[in-house]
Amino acid sequence: MSALASSTVLAYLPSPDRGVWYLGPIPIRAYALCIIAGIVVAIWWGEKRFVARGGPAGTVVDVAVWAVPFGLVGGRLYHVATDWRTYFGPGGDPVNALKIWEGGLGIWGAIALGAVGAWIGCRRRGIPLPFFADAVAPGIVVAQAIGRLGNYFNQELYGAPTTLPWGLEIYERVNPATGASDPLGGVAVDTANPIAIVQPTFLYELIWNLLVAVVIVWADRRFRLGHGRVFALYVAGYTLGRFFIELMRTDPATRVFGDIRINVVVSALVFLLAVLYVALVRKPREVLPPEVAHPDGVPGDPVAGDRAEAAVDRSADADGPEVGEGSRQAGGRTP
Template sequence: MHTASAAFLATIPSPDRGVWYLGPIPIRAYALCIIAGIVVAIWWGERRWQQRGGSKGAIIDIAVWAVPFGLVGGRLYHVTTDWWRYFGAGKDPVKALYIWDGGLGIWGAIALGALGAWIGCRRKGIPLPAMADAVAPGIIVAQAMGRIGNYFNQELYGAHTTLPWGLEIYQRFDPNNPTIPDQGPNGVAFGDIPLPESPVHPTFLYELIWNLLIAALLVWADRRFKLGHGRVFALYVSGYTLGRFWIELMRTDDATHVLGLRVNVWTSIIVFLLGLAYFVLARKRGPREDPELLRTEPPEPDDETGDTVESDDTVKTDSATKSDSATKTDGGE
């Protein structure tokens, strides 16, 4: 008994469930983590945008387009690459729509989210690369927060390990019938019965920590080198995929394989190379964008009169025009 207790204390326990109920309303940890991540990404992106000279509220307006596009893209990628989970004999295709049960592919979320952001930027008249640089650190922090949802869902873990930070995973059951196993997000662990491979590598935790480190790198590099023209976002893409590559190789959950490797491993390699190439090539575009290009609101009115404040150049131009007009009037034709 003493040995068993010592072994338990040397590991990380899993939550007994990922869903709670307020009456008939389910409260899902995964959904809460995704929502909290989106809020943080928008809040931080808005602050960074204004610090770079952008207009107040621009990131919030663009997020109205980017967030729904990103959620749809993330789900489409997951369903496309893991189609066998939802289609075929004995499967329920309707569950492909159950985004609250987990299953968002970051690659699809970034791709369609970028499309939504492009639409928002076009409507606001601001450059997409500059906006992407502002939101990049917040996006990867949001991804880190989303991994906490995987912890509650007891998913995305690796092989068995004897390391002190090994994760205990438990047998979960149907909450309405404890005799029926249910390892899905709706299952509940009764009695904390460990699965045979437990404890395992907490790969979701590895990715969470890696993402936070990359966020810190982005902030430092942006301040140190005044990156612009999408280079912060490219650094985010390269840094994230570099970590995702080795973390993905550690995972043991079911996944689609191509040429002996998980499809996300191949995606990480390709996207890493694309991000690195853009980071290098975009350097030729020169220094960071002029803050004036990032502002979309009209000139601020004068505090006393309420009239629009004119710049010195406007005043000089108007004066010159009036003088020239007077000269023509006096001389006559």
């Protein structure tokens, strides 16, 4: 009895009893809701940062029209490509590769193909892609954190069994109509007796992503980063955490170089490239030309003071000494 009570106290993080609800015949999937919520947050915060850095209002939404679909397709393609045996191997069903609502989005593919979509959108608006990427980087990593909640509802992406106080309870789920096992779409049959208590690696990644967001916002303000360095710092921070979290996961994954999870290798490689970019790119934060920053001829809000300050500096360099300095040289007083 005491052992059972101890186990109950330790495993105090319950999983949701289901990840799908029905509005009549329409399934409402928690995973999809989390992805949508993450996209909304990324666009909203990205727009605020973009305008504050001197970009024209409305650009982030326009670019997202291209970047989001490309990113979703790229994320799914990466997942299917690195886990192809699930869909095209023995006993697999190729049709399931299209069922994005059941989970399975690879961040590497989402970023890569999403960047292509963002480039198209930025090109149409005359915005440099690095400038755009720096503005939206914190929102992207927060969106990833929100997306991890979808894995929580799906009871996926967890680690090995554990007795830690934050161990996650995993329940058996079945189809209520047939009684058949249904881990994704089913309902838990006995939440009092979990079938496993595991490391909540999805939660570790969620927390890490939020910390990365805080760090890159601080670094951006402290060092006035530009030319894609904020985005590269986000990539470096995310991959650093993902490398170690990936080592803890026990879900099936493609293995390379013997018995190493492929995402461990990709994380290490991308981390090195991102750090190299941050170290080598030393340009000051870019300022958009007036015709790009204000395509309608209307000045932006006063938050974009950095742009005005940079413009004054350039003017002073081009036209000679400052007004005050010139007045002093002429024996007059500074007005």
